[in-house]
Amino acid sequence: MKLVVRAKLLPTPVQAAALEATLYACNEAATWAAQAAFEKDARRPLGLRKHTYAEIKERWGLGAQAAQHAIKRACDAYSTLKANLRGGRYGRPGSKRYTRTSGKPVVFRPEAAQPYDDRMLSWQHQTRTVSIWTTAGRLKGVAFTGQAEQLAVLADHRQGESDLVRQGGNWFLIATCEIPEKTLNAHPVGFVGVDLGIVNIAATSDGERYSGRRINRKRENDRAVRSKLQKRGSKSAKRRAKKYAGKEARRNKDINHKISKRIVAEAERTGRGIALEELTGIRERARLRKPQRTTLHSWPFAQLGSFIAYKAKKAGVPVIHVDAAYTSQECSQCHHTARSNRPSQARFACKVCGFVEHADHNSSHNIAHRGWMSWVRGARSTAPALTLTA
Structure with a gap:
């Protein structure tokens, strides 16, 4: 991949x-x-x-x-x-x-971006320098840096062209690496269900919750600052607003990377697959109060799903996407479905069997069950080989 x-x-x-x-x-x-x-x-x-x-x-x-x-x-x-x-x-x-x-x-x-092939660019990984062609002649000894894990992947698996780009006054080389895939686990012992939401960005059937409360407060503050800057309308205000937007996007991406990494690592360690809710139409399905709509529409849920998918592909973990309709109202024990089963955002209490659980965890159990049933019926892993930033 x-x-x-x-x-x-x-x-x-x-x-x-x-x-x-x-x-x-x-x-x-x-x-x-x-x-x-x-x-x-x-x-x-x-x-x-x-x-x-x-x-x-x-x-x-x-x-x-x-x-x-x-x-x-x-x-x-x-x-x-x-x-x-x-x-x-x-x-x-x-x-x-x-x-x-x-x-x-x-x-x-x-x-x-300008593409560079191996005739125009050579990497010296031991000294962490590159030799790169320019219109002023070949530059030798141009230093580069990055995260240790990414640099190891770059040294071992780089193939083909690299792109020279300038972003925010900084220079980058974007290199394509061909990573060998692990053999897909064709016999998982179960599935980790992942429920996505606003209060909790993700909740798993193992009891993990990745809270979004502090993140959402920070994002609301950033949006308020950007709104004031946009109303001001000056060139400097527009530059600052753009800077805030880029900072928020990088922070969201980092959070999604960390969440996906932990979920995939746990599934790989326990020999299970991952069941995700189908995200198509999530904005149309969700019924939210007006203050919550901006939060839902601006969080990159699709990015989180794609990060889980490509990390799972790399680790050989199967991924199943399931229909998440009524998972928040269905009891994960007796499977009775009723709107009254969820009296509040965080609490689930079944009216038939009396089962009580955190609402997001109950949903994640239902997603895990549906993922397992889909796998038993012969569904294939939906973790594609993606081209994404590591």
Whole structure:
């Protein structure tokens, strides 16, 4: 399976200037190649190369491999655009948006990612440096850093191209790694049920709860600050609002990584699979008071599910998605279902058998049971091979 590892570069000011000039030159060349492809209707690499290769090398001073990448990026962009137009992303054929999008050449952002193959980039893992091509010549000894676990994966499993990107004033190399998958556990002894929610981001059938109360309070404060900044409307206020939004997204991602890691590790340790509720339509199904709707709509539940899925795939743990309808009203002991079984958000009390449990744990037991029944009936694991940041 594929994982993406992001290594942070630590260039000197001179090296950073060379990287910036290279990124701008490569994207300008790719934009020019895309315009030539549009005008000459040459949207395949071989045909476009005849019209653009020599001039790209001479005009922007790109090397042979960099020029080839600029041409390929332009062709790939048109392939993606064609697929999006066909899929209806830009409206129906003949609509204003469709006509406007298809009637002009593709343009690349000045700081768009630039691919590097092994001829343009080499890694020295022992010294944690890279040698990288630029328009100012080859830079040697550019330091990089990252988490120890990610750097070990990078050293052992990196394959193919790496992308040079600049984000927030920092430089990164994003490398693709091919990780060997463990053999899927075809005979799990049971399933860990995972119930997703607002008060508790996730609750498992093992009794674990990952509370969201403190996180939600912090997110509410961040939203209030962003709202004030947006109302102010100045350039500095907009920059600060964007900074707050990025900070919240990184914090949410980190929390989802930690939760998914613990859930998968416990399932692997005990020889069980993982049962998740089907997230499709969760926003439409949930009936919440107005203050809670923003919290539900802004928390990346799909991201948490995808993190669990790819970590499970890596560990050989089967994952089953089940219909979570009425799991909060169904008794996990006698399976009597009634709305009155849940008198409050946190409390479940069955009206028939008298079973009392925390409501989220009761739901997670029902999800685990449905996952097991689906597996017994022959359902296959739904943990896909994903391309995600490790």
